[in-house]
Amino acid sequence: MIVGIGVDVVDLARFERAVGRTPALRERLFAESERDRPLRSLAGRFAAKxxxxxxxxxxxxxxxxxxxxxxxxxxxxxxxxxxAAKAIAERRGAARIHLTMSHDAGVAIAMVVAETAPETAPERGPGAGS
Incomplete structure (x- = not known):
């Protein structure tokens, strides 16, 4: 079952200006493992978050x-x-989080679908009917 859907769009030029004006944004917004990416990829990650x-x-x-x-x-x-992100996801029952990102024509976009864990269908024994 879907818990929530989110989408966000980031203007690449505006994002680049913001990072240029405030270089500390890279450290504030992104983990060390994310920071060395090109700005268009960082914009996609910001949109994802x-x-x-x-x-x-x-x-x-x-x-x-x-x-x-x-x-x-x-x-x-x-x-x-x-x-807190993990705690909220757990509280909402979001066991699976699907993410897609793209960037083109001056924008970066991301979409997230959060869903509960797949439910296991109850086993049906002999003579259980249909």
């Missing part, structure tokens, strides 16, 4: 470093949650 908070429906106590965008062996993005 914003989309996650929308999908969870609560931002109480969340810090930017509580949501780290990672990639699996195939390059597919996902989140590593900790702190």
């Amino acid at each position: 914003e989309a996650l908070m929308k999908a969870l429906g609560d931002t109480t106590g969340i810090r930017w470093h509580d949501m780290v965008v990672t990639a699996d062996a195939d390059g597919d993005p996902s989140f590593r949650l900790s702190g």
Whole structure:
């Protein structure tokens, strides 16, 4: 069952200006493992974090470093949650969080779908009917 859906769009030029004016934003918004990426990728990760908070429906106590965008062996993005973000996800029953990101034509976009763990269908014994 879907717990929440979030989407966010970031204007790349505006994001680049913000990081240029305030270089400390990289450290404040992104974990060390994220920081060395190109600005368009950082903008996508920022959009992902914003989309996650929308999908969870609560931002109480969340810090930017509580949501780290990672990639699996195939390059597919996902989140590593900790702190308040992890606690909120658990409280909302969000056992699975799906993330997609893209950037093109001057914008970065991210979409997050949070869902509960798949329910196991009850086993049906002999003569259980259909």
